[in-house]
Amino acid sequence: MSVLRDIFRTAASNPVEARFNVITKYHTVVYFVVFISKIPAMWHILNLMILNPPMTYSCGSAVRLSNTEMCPCDNPSWDRSVFSETVQTKFGLICDKKKEISLSETCAFGGMLVGALLFGILSDRFGRLMMYSISFFLTGIFGVAVSQSPNMKAFFTLRFFEGVGAGGTIVTSFVLLMEYTGTKYRETITALYHIPINLSHLILAGVSYGLRNAFHFQLAISVPMFLFGLSVFFLNESPLWLLTRKYKERTVKAIQSIAKL
Template identity: 30%
Template structure:
């Protein structure tokens, strides 16, 4: 039988799969803690300079006006050392970028589970290194290593939430994963409010990772990855285990043998196939630009929406809360036949771009319709687009190269995040130029996204050979058998006459 038929037999989203996916989804809370850690541990309280006399020399020392525990107050990261706070945050995201590129192809070659567990283990280990860092240099290095593990592990975690269930549930599990990350941002704000010392906060934020690692050790390998690599017997055993744990008994599963997943030169599919394969090359170029624009517009609007000063814990919470309505909104649209993945992605990106454009024509504050409210609406739209592009990308790539494709796309996403803070500097040329950049980027990505094929209610490809026409191979093949049977029955009737 086909792999999707096997999932329908054992249960596309049975109780056992719900338990596994729940553990992976809760892992998003831990990832959010690590991603937002620098926002609170790098808090810069108000300070003033005063003369300090040492050994006959008078210099200006720094005195903080409030008692705040952060890396800034512990290592005096002010004045000429103030850049080190931003540098630590940049090192984390640089590590995420590298992890996206390295872990994706690696998990496609040696398996999801070993790469996932290794990344999670070392992220927890380096996370405790952050809390115990004796100097800024060790702290910065630990953030780079945590980002490296976080980027790769998060990618494989997302793919596992898709590959443990039937394809009809991919949109739901992907949406719940991204929604939980936003909830994690809110929970981190509450944790930071309760735990003020930065070392205690770093330790408390890292503890959920240790618990979740112990729960993840028992997770099985992805049956989709096993099937795509030709390990049909192991995939059948895992699917039978799913059936037993779902309460359906030991159902006999006999999967159709897969064709070879090797390229003509005998090697396994890898990142190079994203360039050489004509279908993959076209999809990858479009997706990389869409991911880049999602990140550029998202962080650009975030910078505009966070200009108001206020309680930093409330600001962090709002950073996550504003994203929550986007996920049920996009889940509704992407599962409708008249909208689907492709049109929904294009519309949300277009609305995000239009929101940026309208921001240039309304007052900054003082009215209900102001720049801040439009920026938040734009962030809502681009958050929905971000969620769709995660689900959409995983459906556009075959199983044998899915993680590699996601890794390359996520890498372009990080490039957009790195460049976003520099766009506001264009105000020196013209006040509206930054928002015009975000507007044109959103609209252009919306148009390019329409070049991608629709994947709603379409079978997913497992190997590169199925990529060219998976629908023809999986849907028309039974029709050929029906035509053959009809032809035989007609011949029998003719002979009897």
């Protein structure tokens, strides 16, 4: 405890960060959890290319290619040799309705914008780790709901809230990492932070190859989000945030927990 008291007496401008200019075993655990969590989180940003890949169909005796506009067609017969079900086949998005696919992506990215702003504000008020976990739960819940969408209106709405959660995961995970990292290592950790993002792009192709039904794929990428939502139960809140909010006793407990490991 005497050492901990010295922390608050010295390095007055930022006593916690002054002690975080090293990489401890606990830091390694935090980095690993956050880095791995970025893989399923990024899947929800890129998932539309799998939910709605190019599809071909026939209408009577005329074979329609995906880049051909021969409309109308009331009862298209889809070529399901590659993908058994997509957004386009489930909701019949052909001819004039194809623009709804782009609109759904606009809803998702609009949600990401809202999520980044909202969770940035909420993490300042309620804590980095708490909002990090909630953003993953939110993405998982609405990701599962997207896989059960009964119509396009529901799909638009659920994609928006899925985007809100995904935007929150990006902001909260980065801030949590930076507050756990001293200035000496921040450039290195920032660079490493982007590696799992690139890995997620590679792994996404493998997941989609194994799951040719777009809605089964959506369900599969949503379930892992709940696992990372549980981070609030086994990681410590950012000591720097605790200190800036004047939760000194909680700051001491967090640093003691880190020191034990």
